[in-house]
Amino acid sequence: MNVLDKEHLRANLDKVIWNIEQARITVSEHHIVQLVAVGKYTDVENIATLYDLGQRAFGENQVQQLGARMYALEELPLQWHMIGSLQKNKINNLIDLRPTLMQSLDSLELAIEFNKKLLLKETNMHCLLQVNTANEKSKSGFSNEEAYDMYQTIQETCPNIKLKGIMTIGAHTEDSTLIQKSFEDTYSIYEKLQKDGATICSMGMSSDYELAIKCGANLVRVGSLLFK
Numbered sequence: 172m173n174v175l176d177k178e179h180l181r182a183n184l185d186k187v188i189w190n191i192e193q194a195r196i197t198v199s200e201h202h203i204v205q206l207v208a209v210g211k212y213t214d215v216e217n218i219a220t221l222y223d224l225g226q227r228a229f230g231e232n233q234v235q236q237l238g239a240r241m242y243a244l245e246e247l248p249l250q251w252h253m254i255g256s257l258q259k260n261k262i263n264n265l266i267d268l269r270p271t272l273m274q275s276l277d278s279l280e281l282a283i284e285f286n287k288k289l290l291l292k293e294t295n296m297h298c299l300l301q302v303n304t305a306n307e308k309s310k311s312g313f314s315n316e317e318a319y320d321m322y323q324t325i326q327e328t329c330p331n332i333k334l335k336g337i338m339t340i341g342a343h344t345e346d347s348t349l350i351q352k353s354f355e356d357t358y359s360i361y362e363k364l365q366k367d368g369a370t371i372c373s374m375g376m377s378s379d380y381e382l383a384i385k386c387g388a389n390l391v392r393v394g395s396l397l398f399k
């Protein structure tokens with residue numbers, strides 16, 4: 172247990188919001204960025220405190236923990252995002268949780284299976300296509316080359332999946348030019364998909380969210396900086 176002091180969390184949150192503001196204004200006054208606070212490494216009490224401080228959207232990368240936290244905080248009007256890879260045997264559990272956005276649709280196989288289960292339950296879900304922009308073996312997701320076509324394919328063949336945009340994790344390196352390249356590549360895919368209804372470009376974490384925003388991200392997923 173590591174329950175953080177409210178004033179400590181307020182300082183963390185204010186700093187991140189300030190930095191987001193600085194970065195987004197370099198793009199345009201009209202460029203609005205949503206902050207999703209990733210609570211996967213912190214205690215549920217800290218999530219409740221962040222809610223008290225005004226934060227509404229939270230992300231988790233495991234279905235089980237997502238469910239436990241949604242249940243623990245069910246009195247609060249929170250938005251929940253699933254951001255981790257989804258195992259096939261957890262699809263039904265995730266559907267029953269009804270998260271606001273499932274950000275990590277990372278293969279056609281998963282999409283087909285997911286759609287099938289959504290159909291059986293007569294429901295649908297808002298999802299993002301996960302792109303492995305940096306082309307790293309350790310990461311899942313569609314390659315840059317296939318992402319655009321796969322987005323169309325899923326829209327056509329999986330009607331219960333409502334695609335809202337794309338998500339990526341920046342290149343895992345200290346070299347910011349490579350990270351920037353992975354964000355720029357993702358943004359150019361997103362730009363092409365706007366005519367297909369894409370409105371969310373989710374990229375940027377604690378180490379690179381400002382860069383991601385400057386490259387066009389309109390949703391950032393920040394964990395460790397908020398809860399350190």
Ligand SMILES: *Cc1c(COP(=O)(O)O)cnc(C)c1O
Nearest residue numbers: 209232254376377392393394395
């Ligand atoms: C953990 C995680 C984050 C947040 O990472 P931090 O570096 O702690 O900000 C963002 N996105 C995904 C997909 C994650 O798994």
